[in-house]
Structures are given as structure tokens and as C-alpha cells.
Ligand SMILES: Nc1ncnc2c1ncn2[C@@H]1O[C@H](COP(=O)(O)OP(=O)(O)OP(=O)(O)O)[C@@H](O)[C@H]1O
């Protein structure tokens with residue numbers, strides 16, 4: 150019963166159900182459609198993004214059906230006829246879904262997920278699909294940017310208390326791990342996903358003893374591994390000296406791992422703390438730091454040669470503080486007409502970059518002999534660049550920017566996840582996904598990876614795809630003109 154009440158089918162916008170009703174009532178519900186999900190602008194002005202969210206999308210699709218309870222609710226609050234409610238009750242997911250795999254680096258204006266199947270079904274899942282992919286891809290990308298500056302230091306995820314509610318903390322933590330974080334303070338995320346859990350203690354422990362020494366001592370008597378938070382009263386005069394005192398007193402009874410600082414000038418303080426620890430005979434004790442950190446503060450602290458070994462990052466990661474939404478969209482690219490033929494559809498805009506690319510497509514990652522990515526190449530579905538000896542790659546708007554690539558490898562980015570409603574993809578282990586992210590980023594030139602003003606990675610259209618887009622624009626324009634003249 151609980152399972153049925155917790156059905157996710159109503160995790161959709163009301164307008165999706167209303168459109169489903171239109172399609173159903175007018176006999177269009179089962180028309181074949183193709184939708185693609187993509188984002189238009191790179192998040193955080195980043196040179197790359199890390200795709201995440203597929204596992205949760207699969208969890209959602211695997212169990213997608215309307216419970217009795219859902220149907221009762223819809224009966225109560227809508228004027229839907231019983232026949233339509235029966236149609237929803239019998240709903241069985243039958244779409245074919247192709248997607249980038251989690252951890253794969255992805256870019257703007259390329260399909261990340263493609264859904265093909267009965268129009269009404271494709272429509273229903275739009276909201277949940279975007280909800281999941283938008284958030285998790287954003288957090289995995291933010292995490293990768295942070296990891297890129299901490300380099301080989303350990304970085305821990307501390308964001309749960311500041312996340313936008315409980316689900317975001319859990320799935321955001323998983324996305325952060327994919328993007329390169331090493332551990333989390335969220336115990337449930339540890340249990341669910343096998344992410345290493347780690348942590349220190351809070352100011353409240355010290356405050357409850359009204360004294361650094363008493364607080365550290367209490368913690369040390371009850372724990373083997375100890376990292377003491379030293380900034381409750383005065384880091385240099387009280388926190389660190391008392392941490393050293395307890396570490397000496399307890400000797401081998403504890404693993405004195407280090408101290409955490411959480412306020413003040415962390416470059417200045419960390420250098421002083423390092424000196425205190427070294428002089429006291431604890432050169433291996435690590436200095437942990439937290440306090441509103443993000444990739445730019447961390448980079449700055451590194452430039453100031455702050456003596457920080459372990460970074461704790463919460464708010465600015467889990468809330469994607471500097472860009473709270475990825476803005477991925479889900480657009481109809483092809484639809485079956487009344488004659489049973491597929492017609493490719495387009496969304497026009499006065500802004501050239503915003504005009505959608507019609508037709509069912511594949512994204513190919515083009516790699517040169519040195520193993521580095523040359524760019525992504527979007528083709529119509531039937532094209533296969535692997536059959537070509539050389540590839541002409543050009544910017545889809547500024548077409549004079551172009552190059553010809555030889556001796557390349559082309560790898561399809563969209564892989565089969567569901568075939569006509571049946572799952573054909575086994576979800577990888579999380580550590581494999583993390584590895585995918587690492588390998589993916591290793592194939593990217595440094596120029597695309599720097600956090601500030603990176604070069605723009607090429608995402609090009611094949612000649613055929615580009616010509617098709619131009620012809621479709623022309624056709625739609627002529628249609629609009631004809632209607633105006635009526
Ligand atoms: N040396 C530094 N260079 C650049 N930024 C720093 C440096 N030291 C700390 N910061 C960052 O400065 C920001 C603000 O620190 P601020 O001094 O206001 O906090 P605080 O001392 O912790 O105050 P509070 O006690 O209220 O927490 C934090 O994001 C922190 O990470």
C-alpha cells in the first residue's frame with residue numbers, strides 16, 4: 150500500500166496530464182514521437198558539464214504507473230472522464246530511451262537523453278526527467294570544478310544541512326561523488342550508495358563543555374579517530390594548544406588526525422596552525438578547512454599557500470550557489486503525421502543559437518589519435534561517421550570556423566537504456582561512474598577545463614544535419630507566410 154501511495158506518476162506538471170488527455174481524446178496518444186533533452190548554456194560558464202541523474206531516472210521509469218490512490222485523487226480534483234482515468238490506470242511505459250551515461254562529460258546544445266515512443270507517454274515523463282537531470286548534472290559539474298582546484302587533496306561533502314530539502318541532499322551528494330568528491334558527511338548517502346562517510350565534530354560539542362580542552366578530551370575518550378574543531382574560542386591561543394595537549398595525553402589511545410578551522414583568515418591561520426602542530430611533533434596531523442568554500446575561494450587560498458590538506462564544502466556545492474539551475478529543456482524533434490510518416494519539428498527563435506535542431510539525432514565524441522577529444526559531432530540518426538575517412542567539422546552558427554579531422558575515433562554518446570519500455574541497460578556501480586567522469590575529463594584539453602574563461606569546446610552539426618535544419622527552417626517560414634496571406 151505504502152509503495153502505491155508513493156507512486157511517482159503524479160510527479161509531473163498538470164499540463165502534461167492535460168495534454169495527454171487531448172492526445173487521448175483525439176486519437177493521437179499513440180502517435181510516435183521523439184523528444185530530446187539538452188541545455189543551452191554551459192553552467193557556471195564552465196568548459197564542460199558532467200552528466201548525472203540516469204540512475205534516479207531509471208528508478209522512476211522502472212516503477213512508473215498510476216496507483217489507485219493517484220487515480221482517486223485525479224477523480225476528485227479534475228473533471229477527467231472515467232475512460233481517461235482508466236487509460237491512466239492501465240498506463241504501461243513503452244518508450245525507447247537513449248541517454249548519455251552518468252559521469253560522461255557533456256556540452257550545451259547536444260541531446261543528453263532521447264525519448265521515443267507514444268506521444269502521450271513521452272509527454273508525461275518530461276517533468277520528472279528534467280527535474281532529475283537538471284539538478285544532478287548541475288551538482289556533478291560544480292563538484293568537478295571544485296575537485297579540479299583541490300587536485301590531490303581530499304574534499305568532503307558537507308552540504309546536507311543547507312541543501313534544498315532531503316532528496317536534494319541525498320542525490321546531490323551522489324552527484325558530488327561522481328564529480329570527484331572523496332567522502333560525505335551524509336550517513337544515509339553513505340548507506341545507500343556506498344560513498345565513504347567522514348566527519349569531525351561541531352562547535353556545540355565544545356560549547357557544551359564550555360571549554361576546548363574538556364571538549365576535545367571528551368571526544369578523544371569516546372573515539373579513536375580524532376579531528377578537533379579548533380576555532381570555537383580562539384584558534385591559535387586556545388584551540389590548537391588544547392588539541393595538542395589532548396593528543397599528547399591520549400598518545401596511542403587515539404589517532405590524532407588533525408584539526409579543523411572554520412572561520413577567520415584561513416591562509417594566515419592555517420600557516421600558523423601548521424607551525425604549531427609541527428613544533429609540537431605532529432607533522433602528519435592534517436589541517437581541515439571549511440566555511441563557505443567554493444572553487445574560487447579554494448584556488449585563492451592555494452595561491453596564498455594556505456596550509457590546508459582537507460577541504461569541507463557544503464552550501465556552495467549542494468545549492469549550486471552561483472547558478473541554481475541548469476536550464477535543460479525537453480523538445481519535440483520528430484512526430485508521426487496523419488499519413489503515418491515521421492515529420493521532424495523545430496522551435497524557431499529570433500536568436501540563432503536558440504533555434505532547435507530538428508530530427509532524431511545521435512551525438513558522437515570525436516577523438517584524435519592522441520586520445521584527446523576533438524569535439525562532439527551531432528548527426529541525424531541514420532548517419533554513422535565511423536564509415537567516413539575524414540570528418541568536416543564546422544561551427545553550426547559561425548560556419549567559417551571549421552576543420553577537417555582524419556584518423557579519428559567516433560563514439561556514440563547516447564546509449565540504449567530502454568527498448569519499448571523494457572530496460573536493456575544495467576546500472577553501473579558508483580565507483581565505475583566516478584571513473585567514467587575522470588576518464589572523460591582526462592580526454593579533454595586543459596584549455597577547455599580551466600574554470601575561468603575556458604575555450605569553447607566544439608559541438609558541431611554534420612553537414613546533413615545542418616542542411617536538414619536549414620531546410621526545415623525554410624519550410625516552417627514558408628508555412629507561416631502562407632497562413633498569413635490566407
Ligand atoms: N585568506 C583568505 N582568502 C580568501 N578568502 C578567505 C580567506 N580566509 C577565509 N576566506 C573566506 O572568506 C569568507 C568570509 O569569511 P569571514 O571572515 O566573513 O567569515 P568568518 O571569519 O568565518 O566569520 P564567522 O565567524 O561569522 O563565520 C569565507 O567564505 C571564507 O571561506
Ligand SMILES: O=P(O)(O)OC[C@H]1O[C@H](OP(=O)(O)OP(=O)(O)O)[C@H](O)[C@@H]1O
Nearest residue numbers: 307351352411439440441442462463464
Ligand atoms: O560552510 P559550508 O561550505 O556550508 O560547510 C558546512 C558548514 O556547516 C557547519 O557549520 P554550522 O555553522 O552549520 O555548524 P557548526 O556549529 O558545527 O559550525 C560547518 O562548520 C561548516 O562551516
Ligand SMILES: O=C(O)c1cccnc1
Nearest residue numbers: 307334347348349350461
Ligand atoms: O563533519 C564535519 O566536520 C561537518 C559535517 C557537516 C557540516 N559541517 C561539518
